[in-house]
Amino acid sequence: MSMIDHADVVVIGSGGLGGATAFYLVQRGARRVALVDKYDVASQTSPRAAGMVSHVRSSDLMVQLVMRATKHLKRFTKDTGQPLDWTHSGSLKVARRPQDVKVMDGEIARGRRLGLDVQRISPDEAHRLNPFLRPEGVLAVMRVGDDLYFDPSQVAIGFARGAEAHGATILPHTTVTRVQIDNGQVVSVETDNGTIRAPIVVDAAGAWTRQVADASGIRIPMIPTRHQLFITEPLEGARAELPMVRIMDAAVYVRPCNGGFLWGAYEEDPLQFDMAALGPRFQVKDTPLDTEVLWRMGEEVKQQFPILLEAKIREHRGGIATMTADGQHIVGPAPGIGGFFIASGCNVAGLSISPAIGEALAAWIAEGEPPLDLTPLAMTRFSRESYSEERLKQETAWQYRHFYGSA
Numbered sequence: 196m197s198m199i200d201h202a203d204v205v206v207i208g209s210g211g212l213g214g215a216t217a218f219y220l221v222q223r224g225a226r227r228v229a230l231v232d233k234y235d236v237a238s239q240t241s242p243r244a245a246g247m248v249s250h251v252r253s254s255d256l257m258v259q260l261v262m263r264a265t266k267h268l269k270r271f272t273k274d275t276g277q278p279l280d281w282t283h284s285g286s287l288k289v290a291r292r293p294q295d296v297k298v299m300d301g302e303i304a305r306g307r308r309l310g311l312d313v314q315r316i317s318p319d320e321a322h323r324l325n326p327f328l329r330p331e332g333v334l335a336v337m338r339v340g341d342d343l344y345f346d347p348s349q350v351a352i353g354f355a356r357g358a359e360a361h362g363a364t365i366l367p368h369t370t371v372t373r374v375q376i377d378n379g380q381v382v383s384v385e386t387d388n389g390t391i392r393a394p395i396v397v398d399a400a401g402a403w404t405r406q407v408a409d410a411s412g413i414r415i416p417m418i419p420t421r422h423q424l425f426i427t428e429p430l431e432g433a434r435a436e437l438p439m440v441r442i443m444d445a446a447v448y449v450r451p452c453n454g455g456f457l458w459g460a461y462e463e464d465p466l467q468f469d470m471a472a473l474g475p476r477f478q479v480k481d482t483p484l485d486t487e488v489l490w491r492m493g494e495e496v497k498q499q500f501p502i503l504l505e506a507k508i509r510e511h512r513g514g515i516a517t518m519t520a521d522g523q524h525i526v527g528p529a530p531g532i533g534g535f536f537i538a539s540g541c542n543v544a545g546l547s548i549s550p551a552i553g554e555a556l557a558a559w560i561a562e563g564e565p566p567l568d569l570t571p572l573a574m575t576r577f578s579r580e581s582y583s584e585e586r587l588k589q590e591t592a593w594q595y596r597h598f599y600g601s602a
């Protein structure tokens with residue numbers, strides 16, 4: 196696609212979050228929408244995700260957004276015309292410590308109140324549902340009937356192709372160098388292929404979200420953080436419908452994948468990046484990976500999931516998520532600047548929720564106000580405190596490790 200010189204909205208980044216925003220914009224009738232990416236479309240962190248959807252979250256808003264996202268994922272092909280393979284497996288969340296049982300009870304109460312299919316089951320019942328999970332050392336299990344997983348490589352590309360089919364202009368291999376702001380209002384987007392005049396931009400640049408904003412003098416408090424996973428060789432009995440498993444205190448997850456398991460973990464001391472220091476040509480596929488981290492985490496759960504240490508590994512992959520100090524996304528306008536929207540701060544859960552975030556942002560851009568109260572995700576929540584870079588790194592690392600809400 197050749198370069199354009201003006202647009203109504205420029206979406207920067209064609210991962211799940213940017214792709215979904217562009218798709219829902221054109222689906223609701225926006226005309227001149229450009230989806231710009233520095234590299235190939237949908238080629239960075241999104242296709243490397245685990246593709247798990249978790250409905251039980253730490254706030255009502257997040258549960259409602261995930262429920263909405265799941266509705267969209269289930270009719271993805273109908274809406275976008277693009278394939279999406281998903282499996283409604285349900286999940287089992289495992290507490291091994293009394294303090295985590297308490298957290299779990301709170302989650303069950305919230306889930307019930309919001310209409311989720313959640314219940315406490317016994318460790319033996321959990322073992323019956325997923326025989327690879329052993330009941331020894333397990334105090335409590337929450338079964339979440341709503342949870343599902345999908346093929347992560349299909350979402351962002353599907354949204355981008357769907358957006359293009361509805362009239363969006365897709366511009367791969369186009370690097371945004373700066374969003375030009377005059378008198379507090381976005382006026383244009385400068386790229387290495389020329390300038391696009393536009394009154395509205397969406398910064399959905401994933402690991403590079405901060406850099407894109409920095410170039411316009413906007414500081415977004417988030418830290419790009421490595422997350423990695425293993426996929427095992429096929430294993431006898433590892434059926435696609437087995438419920439996914441999450442072990443709270445160890446922050447280890449497992450789901451069926453191509454006849455084996457996919458598993459990953461949230462370590463105590465995650466690798467954090469300054470994307471500027473990695474240079475202009477760095478791609479997520481260049482992320483340094485470390486098998487030792489995963490083996491160490493596998494050890495932590497070997498009593499419950501011994502197969503993780505025994506199975507042969509077929510694939511090791513990783514990507515760069517964007518962590519915030521409170522573990523919630525950053526979605527909405529940059530304070531004090533007309534037309535600069537942000538869709539980031541994914542906290543390693545941005546792909547599954549991308550349909551709901553994209554839909555909400557598209558409505559916000561089109562109508563001038565959000566379709567639901569997204570204040571808890573506003574960037575302004577951080578402006579009350581001055582986050583030094585050091586404190587931001589510490590707090591985001593804590594959020595990373597405590598991804599499953601363990602106390």
Ligand SMILES: Cc1cc2nc3c(=O)[nH]c(=O)nc-3n(C[C@H](O)[C@H](O)[C@H](O)COP(=O)(O)OP(=O)(O)OC[C@H]3O[C@@H](n4cnc5c(N)ncnc54)[C@H](O)[C@@H]3O)c2cc1C
Pocket residue numbers: 207208209210211212213214231232233234235236237238239240241242243244245246247248351369370371372399400401402403404407421422423424459512513514515516538539541542543544545546547548
């Ligand atoms: C191993 C792993 C497992 C995960 N598992 C899950 C999971 O189970 N469920 C879940 O929901 N989430 C999961 N996640 C998180 C999920 O992958 C992310 O939240 C999501 O993909 C983020 O999407 P994005 O659009 O922000 O980023 P990306 O997909 O990285 O897209 C950002 C895009 O912006 C482009 N860009 C950057 N800078 C510029 C620029 N200057 N100009 C133009 N374009 C630019 C990039 O090239 C890139 O294509 C996982 C992540 C990892 C790493």
